[in-house]
Amino acid sequence: MVIINREFLEEQNAVIPYDNRGTFYGDGVFETLRCYKGKALLFEEHYFRLMSSMRILRMDIPQFFTPEFLEDSIHQLLNKEGLDKNHARIRISVWRKSGGLYTPNDLSVNYSISCSSLEGAFENVSKKEVDLFKDHFVYASLLSTLKTTNKAVNILAGIYASENDYDDLLLLNQDKMVVEAISGNVFLRKGDEIKTPPIDDGCxxxxxxxxxxxxFKKMLNYNFVEETITPFELQRADEIFVTNMIRGVQSVTKYRKKSYSDETANELIELLNDTFFD
Structure with missing residues (x-):
């Protein structure tokens, strides 16, 4: 079952216009949330990021798009799908209404909410081999920091990874600095220093x-910095891991000939599971 514009529909009946601007022009944004027992984790952070993204893209935000409305919609959908007792994934998609060419005729939006089950709590995978994706770059700007429906670089990187037997790829910006992975943000540890690229780098x-x-800012055993990561630093690192809302923290175990520890990632996984789950 899916929600489209307040209406609960069976998936086979959930249709949208062929000329919707999300597919015609990538004129949309989305949020992916992890839920447990019918409740979205870090919901407020997701909500405000969605509102901010819609404002940046000059979308008219419906008056009913309140935190209470969206949270209740998520809970109702999970309940109808029988996913309100365990782990689940929610995707909220918002796209501008049909009409116009590059310049839209209407700034108002349509939206959908869909859900699927997740197996359990956060777990660090045992193997994740990565390399650099050099075919295309993430061009650092305010738009590159948003979850838009225009993710061509990530898609092409995913195809390259699949064709070359990598578990993930690290994406570079126009200055050829490491900004993120296909599936999330990247962190690097060298000794007791933790580093992640700043938002200004385009992640x-x-x-x-x-x-x-x-x-990390609460943990006394680490020194945390937001700082540009060069490709040369990857082979000098003791540990690399990728973070996202669905998988939590995933260790990179190998980059070219270098293998890495998973010590900090496992520490974070334990902390996340203690924070969010029973």
Whole structure:
């Protein structure tokens, strides 16, 4: 079952116009949330990021798009799908209404909310081999920090990874600095220093990224900095991990000939599970 513009529909009946601007022009944004027992984790952070993204893209935000409305809609959908007792994934998609060419005729929006099940709590995978994606770059700007429906670089990187047997790829910006992975934000540890690229370098302004940064600033055993990461630093690092809201923290175990520890990532996974789950 899916929600489209306040209406609950069976998936086979959930249709949208062929000329919707999300597919015609990538004129849309989305949020992916993790839920547990019918409640979205870090919901307020997701909500305000969605509102901010819509404002930046000059979308008219419906008056009923309140935190209470969206949270209740999520809970109702999970309940109808029988996913309100365990772990689940929610995607909220928003796209501008049909009409116009590059310049829209109407700034108002349509939206959908969909859900699917997740197996369990956060778990660090045992193997994740990565490389650099050099075919296309993330051009650092305010737009590159948003979760828009225009993710061509990530899609092409995903295809390259699949064709070359990598588990993920690290994306570069126009200055050929490491900004993120296909599936989330990237962190690097060297000794007791933790580093992640700053938002100004063009990385996604991830909700889990923000949460992890707050955790590191509380942990006395690490020195945390937001600083540009060069490709040369990757082979000197002791540990690399990727964060996102669905998987939590995922260790990179190998980059070219270098293998990495998963010590900090496992520490974070334990902390996240203690924070969010029973």
């Amino acid at each position: 996604l302004n991830g909700v889990m990224r923000t949460h992890i940064i707050k955790q």
